Amino acid sequence: MTSEMWLSDDKLNHLRTIVGDPDFSSTKYTFVKELARGGMGTVYLAEDRELNRLVAIKVLNTTEVTDDLRNRMIREAQIIARLEHPGIVPVHDVGTLPDGRVFYAMKFVRGSRLDEYTARNASLKDRLRKFQAACDAVAFAHAHGVIHRDLKPQNIMIGSFGEVLVLDWGVAKILPEPDPPWSAVPWHRFGQSGGKPPHSKEWSNTSAGTVVGTRHYMSPEQARGEIDQLDERADVYSLGAVLHFLLKDQPKVSKAAKAISLKARANAKEERYSSASELSADIGRLLDAEPVSAYRENALEKVSRWVSKNRFLILLVLAYLLMRIFLAFTSRR
Amino acid sequence: MSKPLLGVVLGAVLGAIDGLTAWFTPAVRDQIGGIVIGSTIKGIIAGVAIGFFAKKFHSLPIGILFGLAVGALLAYLVARLQGGYYLEIILPGSLVGLIVGFATQKYGNTKEKMHAESGSF
Numbered sequence: 001m002t003s004e005m006w007l008s009d010d011k012l013n014h015l016r017t018i019v020g021d022p023d024f025s026s027t028k029y030t031f032v033k034e035l036a037r038g039g040m041g042t043v044y045l046a047e048d049r050e051l052n053r054l055v056a057i058k059v060l061n062t063t064e065v066t067d068d069l070r071n072r073m074i075r076e077a078q079i080i081a082r083l084e085h086p087g088i089v090p091v092h093d094v095g096t097l098p099d100g101r102v103f104y105a106m107k108f109v110r111g112s113r114l115d116e117y118t119a120r121n122a123s124l125k126d127r128l129r130k131f132q133a134a135c136d137a138v139a140f141a142h143a144h145g146v147i148h149r150d151l152k153p154q155n156i157m158i159g160s161f162g163e164v165l166v167l168d169w170g171v172a173k174i175l176p177e178p179d180p181p182w183s184a185v186p187w188h189r190f191g192q193s194g195g196k197p198p199h200s201k202e203w204s205n206t207s208a209g210t211v212v213g214t215r216h217y218m219s220p221e222q223a224r225g226e227i228d229q230l231d232e233r234a235d236v237y238s239l240g241a242v243l244h245f246l247l248k249d250q251p252k253v254s255k256a257a258k259a260i261s262l263k264a265r266a267n268a269k270e271e272r273y274s275s276a277s278e279l280s281a282d283i284g285r286l287l288d289a290e291p292v293s294a295y296r297e298n299a300l301e302k303v304s305r306w307v308s309k310n311r312f313l314i315l316l317v318l319a320y321l322l323m324r325i326f327l328a329f330t331s332r333r
Numbered sequence: 334m335s336k337p338l339l340g341v342v343l344g345a346v347l348g349a350i351d352g353l354t355a356w357f358t359p360a361v362r363d364q365i366g367g368i369v370i371g372s373t374i375k376g377i378i379a380g381v382a383i384g385f386f387a388k389k390f391h392s393l394p395i396g397i398l399f400g401l402a403v404g405a406l407l408a409y410l411v412a413r414l415q416g417g418y419y420l421e422i423i424l425p426g427s428l429v430g431l432i433v434g435f436a437t438q439k440y441g442n443t444k445e446k447m448h449a450e451s452g453s454f
Contacts, residue, residue, distance in 0.1 A: 313436065327357070
């Protein structure tokens with residue numbers, strides 16, 4: 001007697017999903033759901049059973065783990081862990097799954113991506129404030145010798161309390177430095193061999209001619225694959241492109257705001273802001289209705305900016321003058 | 334410029350201007366010198382009080398109300414000493430206090446900001 005067992009499509013799809021889900025059984029995490037899938041890795045929502053909190057876990061997509069991929073993931077985790085800043089998602093843990101895939105756990109951020117956030121009619125001022133916060137996080141990374149290389153609205157997260165976080169440091173480049181703090185970390189801790197350590201000299205995990213990043217937000221030198229030529233100004237270009245994205249659907253954009261975006265996106269990197277902090281400072285001046293370095297205003301624009309900045313004070317002085325005129329007339333009687 | 338100093342400068346300037354406008358009142362035109370000096374001193378006193386208030390409390394509406402109250406109170410005292418011209422003294426005096434209250438809240442540096450700018454923490 002033979003028996004045949006048939007599986008319905010639903011059951012089959014369910015099995016396929018389960019097989020694709022990472023096996024966290026050897027870790028302190030419990031799988032919850034998939035959050036986002038990228039080229040290199042997938043981010044899952046998981047529960048940390050020890051600390052009883054939700055975390056986001058990035059796991060390599062493929063189970064055929066090469067040393068290069070493994071190194072990339074560990075390197076990404078180490079880069080983020082190095083950047084302790086409110087604008088950069090903190091890494092809690094790093095480890096290996098039973099199938100050999102490297103994972104790292106980070107803070108689970110509740111909120112929306114910058115492109116989704118702006119789609120909900122965020123005001124120009126709000127957009128600029130969020131953008132400035134992103135610039136500050138990037139400037140912090142630059143100060144620690146790290147270039148993001150893939151800045152775009154999709155990689156900037158706005159938390160539920162308005163906090164701004166720069167995500168996805170997977171293709172970041174580390175600039176040379178004499179003695180980085182992680183030089184003491186054993187690079188072969190995870191058992192890989194032949195991995196290039198992320199210290200002692202410039203480390204980018206990409207060779208010359210390789211193009212990494214996102215086309216619309218990529219600097220010309222990055223698009224040409226000039227890896228050795230990339231410095232902080234490549235990120236400044238990407239930030240300029242993000243600013244352009246934030247301004248493009250706004251009805252009343254000042255010439256100064258447009259000039260900042262254009263200066264940040266200059267084709268020649270020498271013509272851009274020399275750093276993200278310089279760009280952030282100009283955005284701050286724009287928000288405070290002060291003159292920005294990217295735009296030279298004429299006398300009329302200067303007066304108009306001063307008037308709009310001091311509108312209430314001018315109203316008070318006018319009220320005072322009107323009252324004085326009124327009193328002058330009444331006291332003559 | 335610190336908030337108390339801004340209050341003093343603004344109070345003195347606006348007080349002096351306020352005193353000069355007495356020229357438009359023919360009955361007191363011959364006493365304009367004394368009025369300007371008195372009004373300037375009144376402005377300085379109001380400026381000091383409002384400036385120190387702004388240094389301690391960072392709130393635009395409360396700062397404006399405090400400026401208005403101080404300006405009105407000082408102007409009332411002056412009007413009582415003068416024995417008349419209540420409207421001509423209290424109305425502009427209150428408005429000057431209000432302007433100083435607004436300006437010291439919005440402009441002028443706090444101690445922390447001045448330290449941060451000079452890098453002397």
